[in-house]
Amino acid sequence: MTDQHAEPAHGPGAGPGAAGPGPDGSGFTYRGAEEELIVLARSEARLRVQADGVRSAAGADVSALNMFLGDEQLTMEPLFGSEERLQGAFEASAAGADVPDLALFYRVRGGADRAQELRSRISALPGIVTAYVKPGAVPASMPEEFDEAYEARRMKEKTAATPDFTARQRYLGPAPEGVDAHWAWQRLGGSGEGVTVIDVEGAWQLGHEDLSAKLAGLVIGTPIADVAWRNHGTAVLGVLGGDRGERGVTGIAPEAVTAAASFQGVGTAAAIHAAAQRLSPGDIVLIELHRPGPRFDFAPRDDQRGYIPLEWWPDDFAAIKFATAKGIVVVGAAGNGAESLDDAVYERRPDEFPPWWHNPFNPSNRSSGAVLVGAGAPPPGTHGRDHGPDRSRLAFSNFGARVDAQGWGREVTTTGGFWDRPGDLQGGSEEIAWYTDTFSGTSSASPVVVGALACLQGMLKAGGQRPMTSQRAREVLRATGSPQQDAPGRPASQRIGNRPDLKGAVTNVLPSTVGSGQAERFWDELIPYPPELPPRIRLFVAGDWRNLNRPSPEIRQAVHAAFAGGRPDVRVWFSDDEVVGLVVTG
Numbered sequence: 001m002t003d004q005h006a007e008p009a010h011g012p013g014a015g016p017g018a019a020g021p022g023p024d025g026s027g028f029t030y031r032g033a034e035e036e037l038i039v040l041a042r043s044e045a046r047l048r049v050q051a052d053g054v055r056s057a058a059g060a061d062v063s064a065l066n067m068f069l070g071d072e073q074l075t076m077e078p079l080f081g082s083e084e085r086l087q088g089a090f091e092a093s094a095a096g097a098d099v100p101d102l103a104l105f106y107r108v109r110g111g112a113d114r115a116q117e118l119r120s121r122i123s124a125l126p127g128i129v130t131a132y133v134k135p136g137a138v139p140a141s142m143p144e145e146f147d148e149a150y151e152a153r154r155m156k157e158k159t160a161a162t163p164d165f166t167a168r169q170r171y172l173g174p175a176p177e178g179v180d181a182h183w184a185w186q187r188l189g190g191s192g193e194g195v196t197v198i199d200v201e202g203a204w205q206l207g208h209e210d211l212s213a214k215l216a217g218l219v220i221g222t223p224i225a226d227v228a229w230r231n232h233g234t235a236v237l238g239v240l241g242g243d244r245g246e247r248g249v250t251g252i253a254p255e256a257v258t259a260a261a262s263f264q265g266v267g268t269a270a271a272i273h274a275a276a277q278r279l280s281p282g283d284i285v286l287i288e289l290h291r292p293g294p295r296f297d298f299a300p301r302d303d304q305r306g307y308i309p310l311e312w313w314p315d316d317f318a319a320i321k322f323a324t325a326k327g328i329v330v331v332g333a334a335g336n337g338a339e340s341l342d343d344a345v346y347e348r349r350p351d352e353f354p355p356w357w358h359n360p361f362n363p364s365n366r367s368s369g370a371v372l373v374g375a376g377a378p379p380p381g382t383h384g385r386d387h388g389p390d391r392s393r394l395a396f397s398n399f400g401a402r403v404d405a406q407g408w409g410r411e412v413t414t415t416g417g418f419w420d421r422p423g424d425l426q427g428g429s430e431e432i433a434w435y436t437d438t439f440s441g442t443s444s445a446s447p448v449v450v451g452a453l454a455c456l457q458g459m460l461k462a463g464g465q466r467p468m469t470s471q472r473a474r475e476v477l478r479a480t481g482s483p484q485q486d487a488p489g490r491p492a493s494q495r496i497g498n499r500p501d502l503k504g505a506v507t508n509v510l511p512s513t514v515g516s517g518q519a520e521r522f523w524d525e526l527i528p529y530p531p532e533l534p535p536r537i538r539l540f541v542a543g544d545w546r547n548l549n550r551p552s553p554e555i556r557q558a559v560h561a562a563f564a565g566g567r568p569d570v571r572v573w574f575s576d577d578e579v580v581g582l583v584v585t586g
Helices: 063-071 083-092 115-122 150-154 181-185 227-241 268-277 314-325 442-462 470-479 502-509 553-564
Strands: 036-041 047-050 053-056 075-078 105-109 128-134 196-201 215-220 257-262 284-287 289-292 307-309 329-333 371-376 405-408 412-415 435-439 514-518 521-525 536-541 544-549 570-575 578-584
Touching (some): 181 442, 181 502, 196 442, 227 257, 227 412, 257 268, 268 284, 268 314, 284 442, 442 470, 553 570, 553 578
Parallel strands (some): 284 329, 544 578
Antiparallel strands (some): 036 128, 570 578
16 A cells, blocks of 8 residues: 655655645644533433533433532533523434434533543543543645745735736636636626625634625634734635725625634534524535644644544534535535545544544545535646646645545635735735735635535526535536646545536536527627626627627627617527527628
């Protein structure tokens, strides 16, 4: 068996796409990531937490548990809210047999750095099935290698007006390089109308100048007071929903409503659950975090080697399963651990995990239903850099049968700064006007995929169709898109999936019918809006406007002449709002 876990190469000669993390190749850290002590209670004990301690609704003896909590000055709280409400919802749910009972999960607070010691003691108490410690979760981002020009750029004073950076967002363009967002924006609902996306991570610059139009704010938790975390969250929101306009960037789904959910103070699973509770079927939860896995005994590492998706932990899996069962699309970063998620190390159930746990990365086991996203190389030459063949796996990206799709893992232009520093594209002293050209990792790849899904959901809703479930989204991403490519030492068999192609995906999710009719009036759009859209003539046919993109000079002249004559005979064939055929006879 080949070694998939050798240390990645660095420096000259390593080859495009093989660079590791850190602005100077030495690694990086995110401050503020805390361990979580999770307790799983026995269902027959029917524990209920009250202000004066824990009681048992079944009359079980919980005196030892209360004594332990009191002696150690700990508090135990329901991870997902009121046990009575959760239990009732679990029993009433038709999917209850497939969703872990959320009422049995608790989080223990206190104990400082003694989590492992406390875990072993509390798990031995009556009424408790087990307890486990989760390593701190961090953003799944990979700062670019050091750029000699960076120091000259990063502290430049902000210009009076932020320039238009959309030409640098090549991921908005046609497939295979981009996801074809420009095409989607021309379709009804194709800008993400009617869709809400909640980003689950640590912090954001919610006052950023390019995020004001559709940003709904914070829904739970307390943002981490650290610039690296803020830059990360701000970059994610910019990829998703940067405002339309003539400055800064434009999000892939600029009409989608975006919101933030911080795990600080509540834990990752509770943040995912709370986000899902605030959404409706067809909306999206994005999980922009990963954490140290079993490869290196759950130890934090600056290089993020061995980091894996959150769904491997029982409570996070339960929260994701709750969301997907509700009809919410959940998308998670596959992680930057350079790991094969097919490896046998993930099959071994930790002694502290409950007996019902099975490796969620194994497609033969029960799935969380979430979309997992790997990091692929952008087109060579993007921003003057080469990370290997377009759509090839970047060396840091996790891979395997469980990974559904890929997005750009380097060179993503968006809002926010450069890791823990001002923006490398536009810096200065005003954090609300920072922009970066180098957002990276499975963290940058995931919002690219989410943006594409939000556009598809908007089209479905606008067409009166039922929005995709999370499972349906996985199927569409796997069945369509621009295929993964080989790279030296990183063959396409190391699966990160296809890059989304909105134009191709629409044929998979929307019924395609061709209608026809006579044009009643026209509009020659000489200056498209947004400016990224192609030149087009718009024809009003069968009660709606249809778009004829990039008309030839001859067609444009014929349409003008027909309507100028007063008795136009312009026959149009269309699929939804796109003109697929045109005959001008008068």
